[in-house]
Structures are given as C-alpha cells and as structure tokens.
Amino acid sequence: MAGTFFFQVVSPVGAVLTEDVQFVVLPGTEGELGILPNHTPLMSSVACGVVRYTLHDEVKKMAVSGGFVEVSHNQVTLLAETAELAEHIDCFRAEDAKARAEERLKVAMSMKDANDIDLIRAEAALKRAISRIGASDQGNKFS
Amino acid sequence: MEGVRDIKRRIRSVTSMQQITRAMKMVAASRLRQAQEKAVESRPYTQQIKAVMERLLQAQPEDAENALIVKRPVEKILYVLITADRGLCGGYNANLQRTMQTILKKETHTCSLITVGRRGRDFFRRQGADIVAEFMNLGDSPSYDHAAVVAEQIVHLYTSGVVDKVCLVYSRFVSVLSQVPTMLCLLPIEPDDDSLTGYADDHWTQASIHREGFRETPRGQAADAQEGQKVSHPIDNYIFEPSAHAILETLLPLYLNKLVYSALLESKASEQGAKMTAMDAATENAKGMIDKYTLAMNRARQAAITKEISEIVGGAAALE
Numbered sequence: 001m002a003g004t005f006f007f008q009v010v011s012p013v014g015a016v017l018t019e020d021v022q023f024v025v026l027p028g029t030e031g032e033l034g035i036l037p038n039h040t041p042l043m044s045s046v047a048c049g050v051v052r053y054t055l056h057d058e059v060k061k062m063a064v065s066g067g068f069v070e071v072s073h074n075q076v077t078l079l080a081e082t083a084e085l086a087e088h089i090d091c092f093r094a095e096d097a098k099a100r101a102e103e104r105l106k107v108a109m110s111m112k113d114a115n116d117i118d119l120i121r122a123e124a125a126l127k128r129a130i131s132r133i134g135a136s137d138q139g140n141k142f143s
Numbered sequence: 144m145e146g147v148r149d150i151k152r153r154i155r156s157v158t159s160m161q162q163i164t165r166a167m168k169m170v171a172a173s174r175l176r177q178a179q180e181k182a183v184e185s186r187p188y189t190q191q192i193k194a195v196m197e198r199l200l201q202a203q204p205e206d207a208e209n210a211l212i213v214k215r216p217v218e219k220i221l222y223v224l225i226t227a228d229r230g231l232c233g234g235y236n237a238n239l240q241r242t243m244q245t246i247l248k249k250e251t252h253t254c255s256l257i258t259v260g261r262r263g264r265d266f267f268r269r270q271g272a273d274i275v276a277e278f279m280n281l282g283d284s285p286s287y288d289h290a291a292v293v294a295e296q297i298v299h300l301y302t303s304g305v306v307d308k309v310c311l312v313y314s315r316f317v318s319v320l321s322q323v324p325t326m327l328c329l330l331p332i333e334p335d336d337d338s339l340t341g342y343a344d345d346h347w348t349q350a351s352i353h354r355e356g357f358r359e360t361p362r363g364q365a366a367d368a369q370e371g372q373k374v375s376h377p378i379d380n381y382i383f384e385p386s387a388h389a390i391l392e393t394l395l396p397l398y399l400n401k402l403v404y405s406a407l408l409e410s411k412a413s414e415q416g417a418k419m420t421a422m423d424a425a426t427e428n429a430k431g432m433i434d435k436y437t438l439a440m441n442r443a444r445q446a447a448i449t450k451e452i453s454e455i456v457g458g459a460a461a462l463e
Contacts, residue, residue: 033384081291
C-alpha cells in the first residue's frame with residue numbers, strides 16, 4: 001500500500017468520520033470516483049449513494065445523500081447533507097422507508113397533473129433509502 | 144381580613160405555580176444546552192463549506208456569475224422572521240416583533256414576509272402584512288431538514304424573481320440574559336462578507352460548552368495545520384467535476400441551508416435563554432408571594448388566638 005490519507009466526512013449534525021484511510025470510492029455526480037493517496041486536487045459534487053473506504057485493509061461503507069468532496073494535499077473532505085456509517089443504519093427501517101418511498105412515487109406518477117416537486121421528493125427519498133440499504137451491513141442478505 | 148383558611152389556600156396555589164415555573168426553567172435550561180450542543184456539532188461543517196466556497200471562488204472568479212450571487216436592482220424585499228411558537232419566554236417574541244415592525248416602517252420598497260414560528264405569524268397577520276409563507280411547529284430542536292425546507296422556499300422565491308433581496312430577522316444569542324434581535328442579509332450572497340459566514344458559530348457556543356469535539360482532537364489540529372498550508376497556496380489547479388459553475392450552483396443552496404439552520408438553532412437557544420430568565424424571575428416572585436402570605440397567615444392566626452383568649456378571659460370575668 002502506498003500509504004494513507006486523511007478522510008473526513010462532515011454533515012450539519014456533526015463530524016461523522018475522521019480517519020486515515022487507504023482508499024475511498026465516492027458516488028460522484030458524474031460517476032464513481034476512486035481516490036488513492038496523492039490524488040491531484042479535485043472538487044466534485046457527490047450524488048446520493050454509498051461511500052466505500054478502506055481502513056486498516058478493511059472495506060467499510062456509509063450512506064450519504066448528496067454533497068461535495070474536496071481533495072487536496074492528501075486530505076479528502078466530504079461535505080454531506082446527511083451521512084450514516086454502515087453500523088448505524090437500521091436495515092429494517094431503511095426497508096420500510098424504501099417501501100414508503102416507492103408507494104409515494106407510484107401515487108405521484110399516477111396523478112395526471114403530477115406535481116413535479118412531489119415526484120422529485122419521492123424519487124430522492126427512494127434513492128436515499130436504497131443507498132442506506134446498500135451501505136448497511138445486513139443489506140446483502142435482503143437483496 | 145381574610146381568614147387563615149383562605150390564606151392557606153392561596154399559599155397552596157402559589158406553591159403549585161412555583162413548582163411549574165421551576166420545572167419550566169429547568170426544562171428550558173436543558174433545551175438551551177441541546178441547542179448549543181447542536182451548534183457546536185455543526186461547526187466543522189460550517190467551516191468546511193465556507194472554506195470550499197472561498198477556494199472555489201478564488202480559483203474560478205469568472206464563474207461567480209451565479210444567480211444567487213449577482214445583485215439585481217431591488218424592488219421587492221423578503222423578510223424571514225424567526226420567532227417562537229409559544230409565549231412564556233419574557234420579551235423574546237415582543238422584541239423580535241418590534242424590531243421587525245421598525246424595519247418594515249422604514250422600508251421604502253415593497254416588503255413581504257416569511258414567518259417561522261406561530262407568534263410572529265399571528266402578530267403580522269393581525270397587522271395585515273403580506274405573509275407569503277409560514278412555518279410552524281418546528282419543535283424544540285430544529286433539525287437540518289426544517290432549515291432545508293425554509294431555505295428551499297427562499298431560493299424559489301428569489302430565483303423566480305418574486306423578490307430581489309432576502310433578509311433574515313432572528314434573535315442573536317449573546318448570553319442567557321441577553322438576546323439581541325438581529326437582521327442579516329441572506330440573498331444575494333456576498334462571498335467575502337465575514338459577518339455572514341462567521342456570525343453564528345463561534346461567539347455564542349464557545350463560552351458555555353467545552354466538549355471533546357471534532358476540532359479539539361489532535362487529528363483536528365493536524366487538519367488545521369494542513370488547512371493553513373492550503374491557504375498559503377490558494378491557486379491549486381483543481382479539477383472540477385462536472386464544472387466549477389455546476390459545483391457552485393449546488394454549493395450555494397447548501398450554504399444557504401446551513402445559514403438558515405444556524406439561525407434556527409440560535410433563535411431556539413435565545414428563546415430558551417429568555418424562557419429560563421423569565422421562569423427564574425417567576426419562581427422568585429412566587430417565593431416572595433409565599434413569604435408575604437405566610438406572614439399574613441401567621442398574623443391572622445395570632446389574631447384569632449388573641450381574640451379567643453380575650454373572649455375566654457372576658458367571659459370568666461363576667462362570671463365572677
């Protein structure tokens with residue numbers, strides 16, 4: 001391994017993670033971003049999805065819902081609107097949320113005078129639920 | 144003169160009031176603490192988002208032509224007033240309402256209002272002000288989601304051209320004893336305005352809470368050092384993905400969310416601070432009243448006893 005770099009995830013409700021990691025994969029809006037030590041300075045918007053990071057040769061996951069990442073001088077800062085570590089995610093609740101979001105999406109789509117905002121909200125909620133399930137430890141059992 | 148029984152009843156009622164005000168004071172104290180802790184927790188995010196925005200604007204100044212930054216001629220101003228949902232917090236709501244009213248009177252442009260909190264809404268509805276949106280029941284610990292909803296509405300009104308300037312009126316938390324109604328311009332965003340970016344985060348939380356926080360750890364210090372380095376070489380050749388412009392476009396609403404979130408937290412802290420002070424005073428007053436009534440009761444009892452004795456003595460003397 002080429003070494004480690006500093007990775008911090010902060011959300012409005014607090015710092016979620018501050019660790020020296022070996023590798024990070026982020027869900028950028030333009031596709032997945034893999035970041036290794038000594039990455040060139042980069043700023044990117046981050047989509048809703050799963051962040052994977054390698055800490056002490058172990059891959060860990062977390063769910064984020066949109067935000068920003070800044071990479072410079074071996075320091076990666078992820079500003080996320082929400083961020084949850086895999087071990088803090090309640091998979092059953094996420095499944096419930098997913099079902100609810102699907103229901104809402106169906107309702108929003110079936111209405112002819114579909115309110116765009118409702119549709120966008122339902123879609124965003126569904127994406128968040130899916131990324132939470134994807135990030136959770138138990139997630140694989142259900143899919 | 145009231146009888147002993149009447150006075151006793153009064154003492155009982157004041158005592159139970161005192162119990163309630165004392166409990167309310169303690170509840171307010173704990174909620175104040177909660178709001179302060181939340182603000183401390185949101186501080187790293189604030190610092191980072193501010194830093195990223197500065198660097199972004201530094202690296203690509205020509206891209207600063209964002210809809211939320213560019214100034215337009217002002218015709219209509221939107222004021223966002225943050226008050227409490229409930230009373231029983233001293234002059235907190237009244238102060239905010241008065242401040243808002245003074246601003247509205249002075250203003251020569253057309254004004255509309257967004258009210259957060261029931262008190263402000265009720266007051267300005269009675270005044271016949273133009274309230275375009277209202278938010279209520281944010282609860283005792285405002286969440287980031289609440290702030291996001293409010294901010295979304297603001298951005299919508301601004302970008303659709305309904306209003307040309309947005310100001311926030313809220314209560315700044317100076318200390319438990321002092322909350323100052325303050326006005327802050329939200330939109331258009333002025334990137335190098337220090338009062339805008341640093342206002343809510345350091346001055347009011349540091350004095351009262353010392354927590355093992357993000358910044359206090361050695362890791363945090365290392366990060367600070369690295370950040371210092373970065374500032375000295377600001378013009379990094381950043382890769383922007385998708386583009387600096389697009390990043391700015393998503394960053395600014397997030398930044399606005401955060402500003403509203405801080406203001407909500409600070410207002411909540413102010414409210415609870417005002418409530419604490421008011422309830423403390425009420426408890427003190429109740430104590431004073433109880434003392435007064437106890438004295439009156441003892442006097443009444445004494446008088447009754449004296450009267451009884453003199454009656455007995457008088458009666459005995461009459462028999463002889």
